[in-house]
Amino acid sequence: MTADIAENRAEVQSRTLTAVLNARVGQVYGPGTGIDGLVRLSGGASRETWSFDALLPDGRRLPLILKRDPLDEIDPGDADVNLGIDRWTEGRLMQLAREAGVPAPEVPFFLDADDRTSAGFVSQRLEGEALGRRIVREDEFTQARAKLAFQCGEAAARFHAILLDKLPPLRNLPVAAALDYNQGVIDAFGQPHAGFEYAFRWLRERLELAGDRLTLCHGDYRNGNLLVDHAGLAGVLDWELGHLGNPISDLGWICIRAWRYGYYDNPVGGFGAVEDLLDGYEAGGGGRVSLETLRFWEVFGCMRWGVICMTLAFAHLEGRERSVEKVSIGRRAVEGEYDLLQLVD
Template structure:
């Protein structure tokens, strides 16, 4: 009996205890580096089982699934397009921590969403939902939902940086900038915490669901507004700064029109930098989680996406450098290799990656997604020795930047960091859309 068969047996027992018929068509949904989601049908209705893959994963969460489910219920009662919770898992369900919810219509696929016919309409709906979330009263929210302390949040990022080796100069630059620009606290409002394309369900150009409430917290609403606009969550539409759907001006105007508090652009920029650093360190930390507790291939590969955030961060901060430094281009570089003799590690990785591609039509659902992840991992290996990544790990320079001894005012530093960001990302994720934008801007290469 497979692991999925065991899961199905336990799930059916849990359903029957609640008067629901046994499950049909149980299938793991791809995506979700932290939590597992399983789709199934029962009693003629579609459902989603959301659960933790391990107890270790939940130990680091701000609150448990019981609080998340209560929060989702409160949001739904307030008119937010949150899922309907069918039931919470109990200890004697033997399914671990989680809950079952009724599936909503629509897709969370970013490419499908960003290709919708009326992106401006969808952007307005997203703004309306976020304004409603921010207006939820404290009395309706579980007490366990935490309040974000700005100072503590920044200290936590510094701690993560130290644990990761404190050797990434661009992230050090971001941490120093955040310390120098820390805003004064404002009256906290409920933040969804992960409001972005990929965690939204859309049918046509209509928003049908707001998912993944596991990192909700009280804080500055500008954080939610900014997080939705990160380059990484715009996918192929980086020309549309707001969720990959429209302009920043339209995003802010719609949010304010639907009752959101007036938006301060400086605060928005601060939280955009904060979240870029936050996700960069989060990516790096995925590798340690893999080493210590969770053998997820996806998690390990995501750790190498930190280079996306480093490039984005430098694009956000480089305006602090003198005009002459910003105008100075760097020489373009290209992958070069002239191997001879026995096969190199890069060549072996390419050969295995290409062989795996022949298996695509033999697997489906989550296994097909995992196959794509495996091929991406081999692509990273194949490119490692083709680029000179420069001093992308430099603890001394990182320390000097954190201490204020060097900054973007330092002659030549911007160019050095640009070189590092370009070459590291070219090896890790060469198809990241912002790479072409940065390469054209920094090297003059079309």
């Protein structure tokens, strides 16, 4: 009975959304435009992702993606809820990144929240591969991998260069405050984690390495949020953790072991070398980054990932959200501790 109710509810939501999108594409692309192939994709609990095509009167199809806020209640302890941005801001960041020369999807229109839909934005559905394991392993991406780290550095430099006065309002958490926040999260669990405690101390003793630049940061710049084709980087996706911060945090994040998918000898996302990443960043106008500074932010990123794993685990253990996925990711917190001890040793 419960399954039937959930299925009927999903059908009603799909029909309602179809009507909303049919009306909206008619406004954007002209009378006679409709949609086809609307299907919900898997994604995080803090947003819904839908794929569909806009059918133009001349017969052309425009492949599109809708990201909108969920209609259902979400877990207030979800990291994406606490640290994320709204859908309008996310879509606007993608527009600004594209204008800056970053391979980001075009965002042609937004949805306003009303009695039929939550707020969201529609973006171009690009061709390419986003699964990190396939990107690092498949032979079809061999040529792409050879240039991908450089391209990632170059793209990061471009979105880091977007002028602050062009950006929508964003959360700003300086590095010292970010350390306090993450240590507070760990302490609240009431469990001893020597690896994390040592990392907090190591980072606090080296805060001068962080630097004081303040730019737009992607917030989740890694293998898994990149779209790759045979030519290399085809798109930078998933901007929902965009914020103001130190730009090198993005470069450190893409280098942590968790995003290498077993290819640990390739420090950048499992596909490239640090030297190529930094060369690309310099070529894109971001300046030369020292290895010491990058290492600081890699340690910070590894600590941050461990805290995220712990948060997901306790969402399950405390009964806020029973989820095999969350608890399985949560178990990886010990990997983060091991990685931290290797980095700071």
